[in-house]
């Protein structure tokens with residue numbers, strides 16, 4: 001069974017997750033030209049490579065970011081939003097206690113504010129109903145999370161340290 | 171059946187990347203209709219080894235948008251006379267295509283589709299369960315009680331065609347007219363100067379060409395990277411499988427979007443089945459046990475008596491998906507560089523009409539009227555052609 005590491009709940013079967021698509025930086029909507037906006041809304045990094053993507057852990061309602069090789073289908077790391085700066089080397093470290101300890105961006109349970117914000121804004125593509133044509137219906141992704149309102153009813157997450165290192169296993 | 175030329179020339183009038191059905195059909199019509207025979211079709215692997223040889227061979231025209239319906243209607247017209255045109259038996263058999271509705275909202279989209287179809291002269295009708303039982307008596311309309319069928323969209327012209335034969339026949343036809351088909355010739359780069367295409371780099375050297383058409387389905391993003399253009403295309407695997415052969419019993423093609431399943435019986439007796447796309451981006455043709463398990467589960471909802479039938483083979487193809495479930499065809503910002511992509515899970519049925527319209531487009535350097543709505547520029551114009559409601563299975 002394929003597993004993915006949820007930063008809150010640890011290793012879980014992939015079937016518990018829903019895919020939310022590539023993390024994409026949003027241009028300033030007031031400054032962007034129509035063309036830049038269309039590019040942001042529609043275009044994707046389609047070629048194989050290492051991508052940062054949104055995933056949603058359904059049972060606990062957790063949005064997370066995974067860094068995944070889309071050719072080999074190998075997840076290198078998962079984080080709660082925000083992931084570490086792209087300039088930093090990705091914590092691609094073996095699955096051991098010490099390795100995990102040396103990868104703070106992955107291991108740290110971020111402050112609850114951020115975690116909740118990330119959970120309450122679904123950065124996901126249209127629901128897969130398949131019934132009606134909905135041209136151009138897209139929900140902005142990454143950015144929505146930081147601006148998302150806090151939902152008082154968001155269940156508090158267990159503040160346990162996730163086990164193991166950042167790499168997912170297949 | 172067709173020649174395998176040894177020498178790759180250093181220049182052609184047109185180079186077509188991808189010897190799938192689309193690329194081969196385009197080459198055939200370029201030669202037949204426009205006398206353009208200095209054409210090379212290049213493939214990284216073998217002819218028809220991409221999605222053309224992996225699909226479930228369903229052909230239909232019961233789409234949702236007028237743009238789509240007109241286009242697929244023309245494809246069906248071409249398909250009907252194609253065996254004769256290419257002098258090759260393509261086993262084109264009209265079966266009738268049934269899309270089941272398990273909810274009222276699905277039925278509503280079907281009424282919409284039926285009306286658009288009929289308006290444009292495509293046979294399509296919403297049928298109620300009693301009529302459905304007459305058309306396909308084997309269906310368990312109760313689906314074991316939990317998702318009863320409330321109606322269906324019935325499209326009598328829905329057909330099955332032998333997919334490999336379509337690729338072979340176009341290859342032979344093109345070859346006879348002088349087109350060269352080079353297998354095992356991957357394109358590794360595309361040379362562009364001052365906004366004009368100059369030719370392609372291949373594993374066997376540079377080939378000059380004023381016109382280059384990329385018809386590479388699941389490899390489109392890699393080709394686009396070579397010319398530095400971004401597109402909305404993402405790649406997701408689509409899987410399929412067949413059972414052991416059974417005596418002929420299922421005439422129709424049966425589709426249920428709610429159950430993520432479609433099934434037909436091949437002329438060899440196998441049940442040919444598919445489901446929804448794999449749920450995330452992946453550049454791979456691997457297949458999975460999850461897929462067969464959930465498909466079998468849903469198949470038994472519709473046909474409980476199939477419990478003892480064995481699945482013998484399964485496979486996958488890389489689907490080039492667009493956000494509006496319509497293709498991307500025609501010109502690009504690079505002069506002389508044309509695209510045929512975004513065919514995702516539904517492009518086999520369009521093979522002949524892609525051939526004729528792409529040939530026109532390359533010959534005139536102007537999109538054929540039938541493909542105007544499908545240009546790459548539609549995204550920045552926010553003029554999408556939403557076909558998701560006509561997709562075979564929920565995605």
Ligand SMILES: Cc1cc2nc3c(=O)[nH]c(=O)nc-3n(C[C@H](O)[C@H](O)[C@H](O)COP(=O)(O)OP(=O)(O)OC[C@H]3O[C@@H](n4cnc5c(N)ncnc54)[C@H](O)[C@@H]3O)c2cc1C
Nearest residue numbers: 188190191192214220221222225226228357487517518519
């Ligand atoms: C499982 C499955 C079921 C399907 N069922 C149906 C169906 O029932 N009905 C329907 O209408 N459609 C169906 N489809 C969709 C349909 O198969 C495709 O849309 C269609 O076959 C695409 O044809 P093509 O010629 O464009 O691409 P392909 O047949 O994929 O051809 C592309 C070719 O390009 C070559 N290529 C790629 N990169 C390079 C390079 N760099 N250099 C040289 N060559 C290159 C590849 O080797 C390949 O041969 C299905 C698809 C799948 C995967």
